[in-house]
Amino acid sequence: MAAVNTTARQKVGWTTANFVVIALALIPVLWLASLSFKTPAAILDPSFIPHSWTWGNYDQILSTSTFVRPLINSIGIGLISTVIAVVFASMAAYAVARLRFPGKQLLIGMSLLIAMFPAIALVTPMFNIERALGLYNTWPGLIIPYVAFGLPLGVYTLSAFFREIPWELEKAAKVDGATPMQAFMRVIAPLAAPGMVTTAILVFMFCWNEFLFAISFTSTTASRTAPASIEFFSGSSQFAVPTGPISAAATVITIPIIIFVVFFQRRIVAGLTSGAVKG
Amino acid sequence: MSVSAEVPAGTEAVKETRGRRRNKAPLSEGARAERRFGWLLCAPAVIVMIAVTAYPLVYAIYLSLERYNLELPQAIKFIGFSNYAAVLSSPYWWQALKVTVVITVVSVVVTLVLGMGLAQIMHRTLFGRGSVRTAALIPYGIVTVAAAYGWQYAWTPGQGYLSAAFNYSAPLTQEWKAIAVIILAEIWKTTPFMGLLLLAGLSLVPEDLIKAAKVDGATAWQRFTKITLPLMKPAILVALLFRTLDSFRIFDNIFILTDGANNTGSVSMLGYDNLFNALNLGIGSTISILIFICVAIIAFVFIRLFGTAAPGTDIDKR
Numbered sequence: 127m128a129a130v131n132t133t134a135r136q137k138v139g140w141t142t143a144n145f146v147v148i149a150l151a152l153i154p155v156l157w158l159a160s161l162s163f164k165t166p167a168a169i170l171d172p173s174f175i176p177h178s179w180t181w182g183n184y185d186q187i188l189s190t191s192t193f194v195r196p197l198i199n200s201i202g203i204g205l206i207s208t209v210i211a212v213v214f215a216s217m218a219a220y221a222v223a224r225l226r227f228p229g230k231q232l233l234i235g236m237s238l239l240i241a242m243f244p245a246i247a248l249v250t251p252m253f254n255i256e257r258a259l260g261l262y263n264t265w266p267g268l269i270i271p272y273v274a275f276g277l278p279l280g281v282y283t284l285s286a287f288f289r290e291i292p293w294e295l296e297k298a299a300k301v302d303g304a305t306p307m308q309a310f311m312r313v314i315a316p317l318a319a320p321g322m323v324t325t326a327i328l329v330f331m332f333c334w335n336e337f338l339f340a341i342s343f344t345s346t347t348a349s350r351t352a353p354a355s356i357e358f359f360s361g362s363s364q365f366a367v368p369t370g371p372i373s374a375a376a377t378v379i380t381i382p383i384i385i386f387v388v389f390f391q392r393r394i395v396a397g398l399t400s401g402a403v404k405g
Numbered sequence: 406m407s408v409s410a411e412v413p414a415g416t417e418a419v420k421e422t423r424g425r426r427r428n429k430a431p432l433s434e435g436a437r438a439e440r441r442f443g444w445l446l447c448a449p450a451v452i453v454m455i456a457v458t459a460y461p462l463v464y465a466i467y468l469s470l471e472r473y474n475l476e477l478p479q480a481i482k483f484i485g486f487s488n489y490a491a492v493l494s495s496p497y498w499w500q501a502l503k504v505t506v507v508i509t510v511v512s513v514v515v516t517l518v519l520g521m522g523l524a525q526i527m528h529r530t531l532f533g534r535g536s537v538r539t540a541a542l543i544p545y546g547i548v549t550v551a552a553a554y555g556w557q558y559a560w561t562p563g564q565g566y567l568s569a570a571f572n573y574s575a576p577l578t579q580e581w582k583a584i585a586v587i588i589l590a591e592i593w594k595t596t597p598f599m600g601l602l603l604l605a606g607l608s609l610v611p612e613d614l615i616k617a618a619k620v621d622g623a624t625a626w627q628r629f630t631k632i633t634l635p636l637m638k639p640a641i642l643v644a645l646l647f648r649t650l651d652s653f654r655i656f657d658n659i660f661i662l663t664d665g666a667n668n669t670g671s672v673s674m675l676g677y678d679n680l681f682n683a684l685n686l687g688i689g690s691t692i693s694i695l696i697f698i699c700v701a702i703i704a705f706v707f708i709r710l711f712g713t714a715a716p717g718t719d720i721d722k723r
Contacts, residue, residue, distance in 0.1 A: 143526045144533050148540040154593060155543060157566060158555040172569035218450040226436070227443030233451060240458050242650045242704055246673040247697040250680050250689040251461035251468060274457030277450050306442050335548045337657045338673070342681070353550040357661075369558055376551035383546040391539045394546075398598070399605035 155380060161373035169369050183374035187359070193375050195347040196355035200379070203265055203351060204333040207272035212326045214273070215280025216318065220310060222281065223288035224296065237278035245275070249342045256343055263345045271339050276329040283328060286400035287321025288314070324397035327390055331383065352379045462697065468690035475684035488691040498692070500668055501675040502699075504584060508671065509652040512591040516648060517641070519592065520599030527600060528607050541597040549594060553661035556590045580667045587669065590658045595651070599644055606640020607633070646707040650700055672696050 157174065162183050164176045171177065187193040222230055252271065253262070261267035291314060299309045340354035347355065356375050359368040387394065432440070469489070472482045492498050527537055544552070559565040562573045576582035610633050618628045634641075656673040663669040665678065676696060680689035 137531075140526065140530045141532060143522075144530055144537050147523060147526060147537055150593070151540040151543050151597070154552060154555050154559070155547065157559055158551065161555075161558055170564050172564055172566050174566045214450040214453065217446040221443040221446035225439050225443040225446075227440040229444070229447075233447050236451070236454060240454055242647075242700060243458055244650075244654045244673070244693075244696045244700050246654065246656065246676045247465060247693040247700075248458065248461045249677065250686055250693050251465040252457075253680060254468070254686060255461060255464065270453070271457050274453050277454055281450065306439070331546050335546075337548075337550050337660070338677070341660075342677070353548050356550060356554070369564065372554055373558065376548070376554045379548050380551050383548065384543060387539055387542040387546050391535060391542060394542055395538055395601055398601050 155384075158373050158380070159377050161369060162377045164370060164373075166370060183370035184378075187371045187375050187378070191347055192358060193352070193355055193371075193378075196350045196352045197378070199265070199347070199349055200334060200352040203268050203272065203349075204330050206265070207269045207276060207333045208326050208330045210269070211273045211276035211280050211329050212284075212322055215277050215284050215325065216315075216322060218277075218281050219284035219288050220314065220318075222285045223291075224293075224314075225306075233281070237281045240275065241278040241282075243275075245338050249338060252339075253342060262343060263349050265349055267343045268339060268349060268351065271343075272333045272336065275336075276332055279328055279332065280325045283325045283397050283400060284318070284321055287324070288318060291317045320393070321397075324390070324393040327386055327394060328397050331386065334379070334382065465690040465693050465697075468686055469694050471687050473685070473687040473690075475686060484687075488687050489695075492688060492691050492695060497675060498672075498695075501670050501672045504669060505653060505655065505671040505673075508584060508588055508591065508655055509649060512588045512595070512652050513645065513648050515588075515592050516596050516599045517645065519596045520603050520644070523596060523600030524603035524607050527604050538601075541600060543597075544594050545597040545601075547594070549657040550661055552594060553590055553658045556586060556593075556658075557662050560586055577663055578667065580669060583663050583667055583669045587655075587658050587662055590662065591652060591655065594658075595648060599648055602644035602647070603637065603640060606637040606644075609640070610636045642707065642711055646704065649703055649707070653700060653703060654696075672699070 160174060160176055161169065163179045163181075164171075165178050165180045165182065168176055168178055218233060221227065222233065248271070256262040256267050261270070295313050295317070296309045299313045300306070304312065335353070336351070337353050340351040341357075344350040344354060350358075352375070356372055359371050359375065470483060470485055472480060472484045472487070474480065523541065527534070527541070530537060557577065559567040560575070560577055562568045562575045568574055568576075574582075576586050614632055614636075615628055618632055623631065654673055655671045656677070659665060659669060659671050659674055660677075665671075665674045670678070672692065673696065676689055676692040679685050679692055683689075
């Protein structure tokens with residue numbers, strides 16, 4: 127009897143805790159969305175739910191190249207960086223998980239070092255290098271560092287996934303006369319696809335989120351990404367603070383993240399935990 | 406620090422190859438092809454990572470020894486360690502370091518405690534497990550800058566719900582209150598990541614052991630401190646290492662929330678300002694190198710003194 131009561135109380139306790147977590151996670155995001163729907167007059171009213179709703183802020187940001195062009199840059203730079211990083215990381219992770227060769231630990235150690243690397247330490251020298259090479263304020267100027275910082279994440283996550291793939295299939299393919307390259311392309315790659323999708327999501331989210339390189343290596347909307355563009359917004363008049371448009375832009379760049387999280391929750395959790403903590 | 410962690414494993418790998426070599430005389434053609442293929446597959450990743458990190462780092466060391474102001478290109482000159490003397494004797498550096506350390510220590514400790522709670526909730530909960538995880542991933546995934554604007558407006562008197570709830574206060578205009586808001590934004594953003602890493606560690610704790618302790622009369626707190634925590638220690642240390650290094654690099658939240666006003670700038674903010682506002686590549690590089698050294702020290706302390714397993718180093722042993 128007592129035991130039944132405890133479990134019932136526990137159930138209520140954990141359910142309450144669930145709701146608290148969900149509320150704490152969502153309230154700041156809902157606040158941002160609420161601000162983005164407020165009219166300029168309603169912005170100066172601290173109520174959480176707007177009294178009068180408007181699409182005006184979205185109309186404003188989506189009708190100028192101040193935000194639309196950076197949004198395109200963000201998508202383009204993010205996708206290209208993700209594809210390159212996932213391809214390179216898959217190759218390296220396959221080698222780490224499946225092949226015997228000296229220097230494997232060096233690769234792991236190097237990935238670890240870069241995962242911990244303070245990005246600011248690269249900004250000053252990279253700024254000068256990119257100016258010298260003509261990469262400053264171009265797409266490749268951001269894609270190259272994004273690939274480099276996406277790679278350690280990719281190598282970890284993918285080598286964890288690749289270790290789960292049954293060895294025997296590759297051996298069987300080799301017995302049947304496949305070269306190591308064919309074994310990789312025909313047998314392992316399709317099995318590895320789920321891990322690669324997970325890695326791609328994580329790398330894309332990193333690129334989408336990145337801010338320091340984005341403000342350091344860009345100077346115009348030719349390559350500026352969406353997070354970096356927000357601070358260049360102006361209000362409806364010279365003296366108006368662009369709170370509404372900024373909130374709308376912040377909401378727009380949050381939408382893809384919410385889509386990823388809702389549709390790929392399991393994959394993201396698996397990816398984050400498989401690479402980072404094992405044993 | 407990874408060097409120290411990787412040497413034993415590396416030697417083991419070498420021994421392994423030698424062992425094989427002794428068995429099969431020289432390397433067989435197949436083994437040699439496998440080696441070459443392994444190197445070939447790793448080459449693109451290694452080249453990109455070296456090109457983007459190692460080379461600029463070496464270049465930063467070189468720049469840090471020069472007087473190099475973009476406004477005075479004719480005055481570029483090798484000046485040895487003068488930049489380091491200038492930075493280390495500057496109150497701005499020590500102020501930024503102090504702010505960074507305070508933010509790092511407070512946010513990491515609070516995140517660890519809250520993350521442990523979140524991990525327990527995600528682990529124990531039977532109903533709505535997916536929805537909690539999905540909700541928790543939103544702060545993790547959201548663009549830091551977007552969230553930071555939300556916090557900024559929430560604390561702006563006259564327009565923010567949090568400011569209104571706290572007597573129309575304006576915390577972002579005062580040093581320590583602004584730092585508290587920055588820490589709050591960091592905690593909100595990073596607790597889910599900590600929670601997920603700890604959840605992975607928590608799932609390694611055998612359920613039987615907990616049950617046995619319960620039968621023996623251990624209280625929930627005893628079960629947590631005597632069984633769960635010791636078994637989770639490796640996972641906790643790895644999560645702490647990652648979070649500490651990540652927090653030490655804090656930039657986005659401060660840039661949006663205060664832009665370093667009222668002495669709230671971090672070391673990363675200081676490095677950025679010296680490059681883009683003062684246009685001083687020499688001093689900027691010096692700050693970069695000093696931050697790199699701080700990060701190396703933190704990692705060394707964790708791995709050597711606390712015995713944090715460097716993730717990935719045990720790959721060959723499994």
